[in-house]
Amino acid sequence: MxxxxxxxxxxxxxxxxxxxxxxxxxxxxxxxxxxxxxxxxxxxxxxxxxAPVVVEAIKKAADEMQYRETFRGYEDSGAGYDFLRKAVSDYYKSFGAEVSADEIRISDGAKSDCGNIIDIFGSGNTVLVTDPAYPVYVDSNVMSGNEVIFADSTEENGFAAMPDKSVRADLIYLCSPNNPTGSVYTTEQLREWVNYALENNAVIIYDAAYEAFITEDNVPRSIYVIEGAKKCAIEICSLSKTAGFTGTRCGYTVIPDELVQKDSAGNDVKLADLWGRRQGSKFNGVSYPIQRGAEAVFTQExxxxxxxxxxxxxxxxxxxxxxxxxxxxxxxxxxxxxxxxxxxxxxxxxxxxxxxxxxxxxxxxxxxxxxxxxxxxxxxxxxxxxxxxxxxxxxxxxxxxxx
Amino acid sequence: MxxxxxxxxxxxxxxxxxxxxxxxxxxxxxxxxxxxxxxxxxxxxxxxxxAPVVVEAIKKAADEMQYRETFRGYEDSGAGYDFLRKAVSDYYKSFGAEVSADEIRISDGAKSDCGNIIDIFGSGNTVLVTDPAYPVYVDSNVMSGNEVIFADSTEENGFAAMPDKSVRADLIYLCSPNNPTGSVYTTEQLREWVNYALENNAVIIYDAAYEAFITEDNVPRSIYVIEGAKKCAIEICSLSKTAGFTGTRCGYTVIPDELVQKDSAGNDVKLADLWGRRQGSKFNGVSYPIQRGAEAVFTQExxxxxxxxxxxxxxxxxxxxxxxxxxxxxxxxxxxxxxxxxxxxxxxxxxxxxxxxxxxxxxxxxxxxxxxxxxxxxxxxxxxxxxxxxxxxxxxxxxxxxx
CATH class of the missing domain: 3.90.1150.10 (Aspartate Aminotransferase, domain 1)
Known part of the structure; x- marks a missing residue:
């Protein structure tokens, strides 16, 4: 049975x-x-x-798929075409974050990656989620049988929960600009979270899906502008809000090379390798025409x-x-x-x-x-x-x- | 940590x-x-x-995305647009299988669904995989910590393993036409597997990705032409081989309404509900232009x-x-x-x-x-x-x- x-x-x-x-x-x-x-x-x-340039790029790529000489089948790695990973890497540079193309994996959107990322973590983690939060953080952990604890985002703290040093968390979900509260973490606040994660050997899963809406200078568009973040944070982003891709479906997840955790035997394990293996076995990449559309988002026009x-x-x-x-x-x-x-x-x-x-x-x-x-x-x-x-x-x- | x-x-x-x-x-x-x-x-x-009609459909849908009146954002359900689920349902009819549009969920390909389907099953299942097999069946179960046992496909049985009634399996992966061996199950052989599954209250995960290559009459193109299969089988299919979608990415998974298992408290649970919840929380549907391309596959032209x-x-x-x-x-x-x-x-x-x-x-x-x-x-x-x-x-x- x-x-x-x-x-x-x-x-x-x-x-x-x-x-x-x-x-x-x-x-x-x-x-x-x-x-x-x-x-x-x-x-x-x-x-x-x-955007018209996006539509043009999708159509041009669809045309390529009609001819044997330009047709594309499986992506070799399923991690995303180099042209798109490079474009995302350059985009990061434009707001001061250093993320290499190799550290980026293209996906069909932030929801998939937010949900699937939990697969690389074992049981017994204490998972910290701010409350209120996007339901996928909690639901994907409940589905995996993980214990979830909450950091309160309230009227008093402007709906931007800060770390409580008396609490030990292993995985931490943060979202800034926040869905649903619209609150943001400033550079100083985010630094506090990064330091907390580093002290606890915890991993931050940072949802940056709304970064394109940031207008203020002291609000980071990526957690990687914070010193030390590449040692403790996974960043998940999407073109859904940046470029209206809610029905077009494309996103990306960054796991820096420096993000290493010990396994139970004390060996260093690169989280990017685990994620690569997860995606390599259970995902076959994003549609080629859609990746060309996504690439167009990052052009000047x-x-x-x-x-x-x-x-x-x-x-x-x-x-x-x-x-x-x-x-x-x-x-x-x-x-x-x-x-x-x-x-x-x-x-x-x-x-x-x-x-x-x-x-x-x-x-x-x-x-x-x-x-x-x-x-x-x-x-x-x-x-x-x-x-x-x-x-x-x-x-x-x-x-x-x-x- | x-x-x-x-x-x-x-x-x-x-x-x-x-x-x-x-x-x-x-x-x-x-x-x-x-x-x-x-x-x-x-x-x-x-x-x-x-196919040219597929490219035309993708381009036409991309054009729709450029105008406010015809733009599409999130799909309501993420299960696939009705037009495509209906087209797949009609396709099933064309080779004698009755599958309603409601029983079909559209995905970005068979690999994702083959890998993710295991999420709806608990621990402690005995998972039967034919050997040799497509690596995703084993790998996704290893990743989840499940025990995998093997049914031998050998030169002697024409690389088409049959059930061993002395073995009790809870989940069974079958693939016909088989990847990698090219072997197929005849109607009679598949009936034997369905009966085995029904007797053991087991669930068959049936990979039909190569069904379009079937030429012989006594080889079913869907497990659902076998009596009783809707009570025990999930079917996963893809347009990768049917229509050259390896780089375009679209597939579908069928979980019949009749496929019900008992939970540990003895209550009936529809597997389609669990899968719907899994996909509803961790997947946001397939790109609209790609779904239009997929729809075109099922037209006469x-x-x-x-x-x-x-x-x-x-x-x-x-x-x-x-x-x-x-x-x-x-x-x-x-x-x-x-x-x-x-x-x-x-x-x-x-x-x-x-x-x-x-x-x-x-x-x-x-x-x-x-x-x-x-x-x-x-x-x-x-x-x-x-x-x-x-x-x-x-x-x-x-x-x-x-x-």
Whole structure:
């Protein structure tokens, strides 16, 4: 009889965004008229189309696939084509981080890598996750049967948890700019985490998916600008938010050569070798045309076009933040981040506020409670909509809450 | 201190194809002149370009991504777009298997799904793998710390292992047409495996990646044509060989609704739910343009164009098989399969034969020993080259072995 992975039963029944989709569907079915004016500011999905240079690059590569002379089959390594790894390495240089092409593996996105990275670690690790957090960090560890402990991100610390030296963690998930809270770690704060990791021989899994939204100087776009980080941190990044690749699928993970841990026999093991072996056995690389599209993101013209889209979203973030200011609602994010993490008015719970916005003004956000216990009473709005929809949603919110 | 997954240390140091690539590179570096005439019949990679309808579909979808009105972000479910799941379901119907679109999840390829499927099973399963086999079956289980036992595929049983009723297995990996041996299970043989699985409450993980090469009537193209298979089998398939997607990346996995196992408390659990949760948490779907390309494979014109490529490879298989016949070399495969699995002449070991072909006639094959102990003394040649290269390689082989 096949034995099942019963760790799965410890997961909450519905993945957060599936639960949201279900509630929207139920509301839409029972209120078809109202549903027509639905504005979605829930899931962190982009709405701006792909940059023209990206589309051109995908099409050109697709054309190559039609001719024997230029057709591409399996990638030799599955780690990503050299042209793309080099482009990512150069991108890192542009904001002051030294990451060689060899230290980069291309993937189909940050979610896959965030979920699969746990495969290289053994059982018995104490896994530290900030609360609230992106659900994949916790879920992938629950699925593997790992113990997860939490560092509290709260209103008091600006939803940016800092290390507690009395706690010993072996693996640490950090995300900056943070999903869902929009908070960021400054250089000084990140240095504190790196030092904590080095002291504990812990490994930081650093999710930098939102780095392109950083505007302030003292906020690092990569953990590798911090001294010592290459000895303790894995960085996972994605083109989903940088270049609107949520439906196009491409990301990358950096494991520096210097990132070495001891095995139980006391031998040094390069984590990059374990990850290479994991990916080499269970992944066959990213589609060639998509890798060419990703390469185009990092060209001068690609950066210009992608930055325009990011500026577009940043304007939305400004509008949402301003509305919160006008309504006297507390929030984090909005600067350095496409997320506004706001305190539900009148002490409402997250899901109650979700239902209220859905049914009263047909605006969909994400209940903070879905990201952890410290998220209850908080709510995430995203800046990924159109200007028109964002403004309209904020007008409706003002009408609703001024009543 | 982060504890590592030390199961990784039990893996052989180099993944088979990485070792082959290394030997080729070393030979090429020391023999640059000879290396120019290298013919690669080792890795199972296609050489025919993508079908024109596939390229057109990818380009059209890429164009859609450039405009706000037609842009696509995250897929709601990550299970694959309805249009593609429906197309796959219809494809199944065309060879007599009833698989609904809901039972299909689209992925980036069979390798990922073969590797990741093990996540839904617990520890303590006895995993049965035929020997020789595709390395991912064993490696993904070794990485998870599972015990693997083997069913011997040998010259005597035509390299198509059958169930041993005295052995109790919980998970069973089958691959037909087989990689690496080119052998196939007939309807009667597959029925025996399905009955064995049903009697043991075991789950079959059925790799059908080469189904498009089947030409004979009594060889099923899906395990689901066997009665009872939907109660015990997961089927994993890929467009890599069907449509030359090795560098384009798209596949699918079927878990029927009827496939239910008991958990330790005696409750029924649908395996499709576990897989959905695994993929929902650790995967974000396949690139939209690539899914449109995959859809085109299943159109009438797409099938016509893809079948032409398969016929092309089948002609190569015929030439290789004929050469073996002329040389009095025993083999399996070549019919229903792009692989010819041949007995190394004069009692040579696989890697010795590999080195001989590489250094004497600059032909690269795959040593059977890389696929398991029963593979030693055997060798895999693939029919995925050009007609010219295949013929040339066979001429060189005849010259070499007739000496």
């Amino acid at each position: 096949a034995k099942l992975n019963e760790n799965f039963f410890k997961l909450k029944k519905n993945y957060l965004f599936i639960e949201i989709a279900k509630r929207i569907r139920e509301y839409s079915d029972s209120h078809p008229q109202e549903a027509k004016r639905l504005i979605r500011m829930g899931i962190g999905d982009v709405t701006r189309p792909l 690609g950066q210009k076009q992608c930055r325009e889209n990011i500026s577009y979203y940043q304007e939305n973030a400004r509008v949402i933040a301003q509305t919160c200011d006008e309504l006297g609602i507390k929030y984090t994010g909005g600067v350095n981040s496409p997320y506004i993490w706001l305190k539900c008015p009148n002490g409402m719970g997250s899901w109650d506020f979700f239902d209220m916005l859905l049914t009263k003004i047909q605006v969909v956000g994400t209940p903070g409670a879905g990201f952890g216990k410290n998220g209850d009473g908080w709510f995430r709005l995203t800046a990924f909509g159109t200007h028109e929809a964002t403004k309209e949603a904020m007008e409706r919110l003002k009408d609703l809450l001024k009543k | 982060a504890k590592l997954n030390e199961n990784f240390f039990k893996l052989k140091k180099n993944y088979l194809f990485i070792e082959i690539a290394k030997r080729i590179r070393e030979y090429s570096d020391s023999h640059p002149q000879e290396a120019k005439r290298l013919i690669r019949m080792g890795i199972g990679d296609v050489t025919r370009p993508l 797409g099938q016509k164009q893809c079948r032409e490529n398969i016929s092309y490879y089948q002609e190569n298989a015929r030439v290789i098989a004929q050469t073996c016949d002329e040389l009095g070399i025993k083999y399996t495969g070549g019919v229903n399969s792009p692989y010819i699995w041949l007995k190394c002449p004069n009692g040579m070991g696989s890697w010795d034969f590999f080195d001989m072909l590489l250094t004497k006639i600059q032909v690269v094959g795959t040593p059977g020993a890389g696929f398991g102990k029963n593979g030693d003394g055997w060798f895999r040649l693939t029919a995925f080259g050009t007609h010219e290269a295949t013929k040339e390689a066979m001429e060189r082989l005849k010259d070499l072995l007739k000496k």
